[in-house]
Amino acid sequence: MIANPMNDFTSQHYETERLKYAKTIQQALDQTLTPAHLSGPGKAPEQLVNAMRHGALNGGKRLRPLLVMQAAKIFGIPQNLSLHAALSVELVHCYSLVHDDLPAMDDDDLRRGQPTVHKAYDEATAILAGDTLLAQAFALLADEQCHQDPQIRSSLVLELAKGAGAGGMAGGQALDLEGEKGGFSMNDISRMQDMKTGALITSSVRMGAILGGADQPQLAALTTYGQAAGRAFQLADDILDITASAEQMGKATGKDAARSKPTLVARIGLDAAKTHLGETIHKALSALLIFGAEADGLRATAIYFAERKN
Amino acid sequence: MIANPMNDFTSQHYETERLKYAKTIQQALDQTLTPAHLSGPGKAPEQLVNAMRHGALNGGKRLRPLLVMQAAKIFGIPQNLSLHAALSVELVHCYSLVHDDLPAMDDDDLRRGQPTVHKAYDEATAILAGDTLLAQAFALLADEQCHQDPQIRSSLVLELAKGAGAGGMAGGQALDLEGEKGGFSMNDISRMQDMKTGALITSSVRMGAILGGADQPQLAALTTYGQAAGRAFQLADDILDITASAEQMGKATGKDAARSKPTLVARIGLDAAKTHLGETIHKALSALLIFGAEADGLRATAIYFAERKN
Helix, strand or coil, rough: CCCCCCHHCCHHHHHHHEEEEEEHHHHHHHHCCCCCCCCCCCCHHHHHHHHHHHHCCCCCCCCHHHHHHHHHHHCCHHHHHHHHHHHHHHHHHHHHHHHHHCCCCCCCCEECCEEEEEHHHHHHHHHHHHHHHHHHCCCCCHHHCCCCCCHHHHHHHHHHHHHHCCCCCCHHHHHHHHCCCCCCHHHHHHHHHHHHHHHHHHHHHHHHHCCCCCCHHHHHHHHHHHHHHHHHHHHHHHHHHHHHHHHHHCCCCCCHHHCCCCCCHHHHHHHHHHHHHHHHHHHHHHHHCCCCHHHHHHHHHHHHHHHCCC | CCCCCHHHCCCCHHHHHHHHHHHHHHHHHHCCCCCCCCCCCCCCCCCHHHHHHHCCCCCCCHHHHHHHHHHHHHHHCHHHHHHHHHHHHHHHHHHHHHCEEEEEEEECCEEEEEECCCCCHHHHHHHHHCCCCCHHHHHHHHCCCCCCHHHHHHHHHHHHHHHCCCCCCHHHHHHHHHHHCCCCCCCHHHHHHHHHHHHHHHHHHHHHHHCCCCHHHHHHHHHHHHHHHHHHHHHHHHHHHHHHHHHHCCCCCCHHHCCCCCHHHHCHHHHHHHHHHHHHHHHHHHHHHHHHHHHHHHHHHHHHHHCCEE
């Protein structure tokens, strides 16, 4: 018998938990992104560190680290032991936002209601801040404090590198830019979104599973969950881009249509997209049937992905 | 008794060896940078892969992978077992060139006589190609094929992430851009160059040592060698920027002065720089005194760094 995640979600409980996780991540990022912790052969330059902090500390929802921690929790891994992995996916997410916002990419001036990194600093600094956030993600995973077992540290690095790289998130961003030129089929759009948004979300869940020493059926189930959750997240994002105000979102909306970005919502319409979103959430929840109440966190997050208002 | 590296160097032997190593790296990069090997949850987009290949396969000297392999060879590690680590530092080097060449950074149109990646493709693709080369470097290190011992794989990831990151190479590039605005002391220039160029060269040598299971005194000696070799490499580069032709270098020369880039050569003059270069090579060679003939490769490379004509 599984718990009813809707109960958990509709109560205040989930929202309280989610914000508590987000605060933990925010505090840990604040501690990590300092010259003392960004160690290397030299001391990280102050302006670069400030730009990294600007890109990472401006109040994101921290949903990817939440997924790492919730997936790890299925296997009884406490929060302090999944923290490094959780931070690493957030650093990768933040690097991708800093680079995606650049003039040569999506050319965004605002992110979460604040100037984007290249606006607050300059383009060169934004490029380097993104690069160093990415490198730091791998430093965190390879550090002994991440996990005592080096096999697990290595597996986490491989998972994140693949999820972030040319066959994952960054490859999806390349396809997204290509798609603006037109000619994308429904399949092309799905592939692009599965890579651009889905890959890192799936990797987040899988990294929690790796931390927990999941067996193959468990890893497969969590991968299916991650893929469906990723699709749901993107669908909701595309729907909000049409239905929400810029104030609500903390960034410009209606931009997909203005840039002729290919989205499923643009192709199938708002109502069909909402139906599809419901089916996708169902798929995510079904994948978790092999788990008991220990997976309620992931269940509630899938539903949150679909129901969020910003 | 140590062998005389000059003999090795002035003979044709070293040059033949160096070119053989470079060919091995070139071939391995050619195989690695394909959609099949750039695996992830999705298939890497063709144009992005082509841009990555453009940035990585246009005939560099592959000196950093050479250092990895030569350092590993001290400990009897054969070339096939240091190949993944060697490739990873070259991918990081290539990513840094792709990003450094961008209009917002050094704004270079030519690299090794060919159009830079943003010229051959576009800026967005160049940013993503750099990002994905960086991610792929860590994927290579974390893969079981890199080394059977996950502790070594993790140590390699940590070393590379620190050498490449905010306290290493990318931090040095940030300082370099800062330095163009003026006001850099001799110490500031040294710090910048030690990070921008020295960090990755030092990490290359240290990664060879990690592969070889070096003990602390050996690692310390190789670190000192790497730092000195890195300084020598940069000094020689700054000297060549003044004395060599663009044709010889395959890129624009005289650019440091044109951009008011702070270099030691500009501060102390050509003759003093050449003397300093000699002292630095001496320091690199002295650090290797604890090793026998097995370190002759590294000795010859330090001398090559100083004597190269392009």
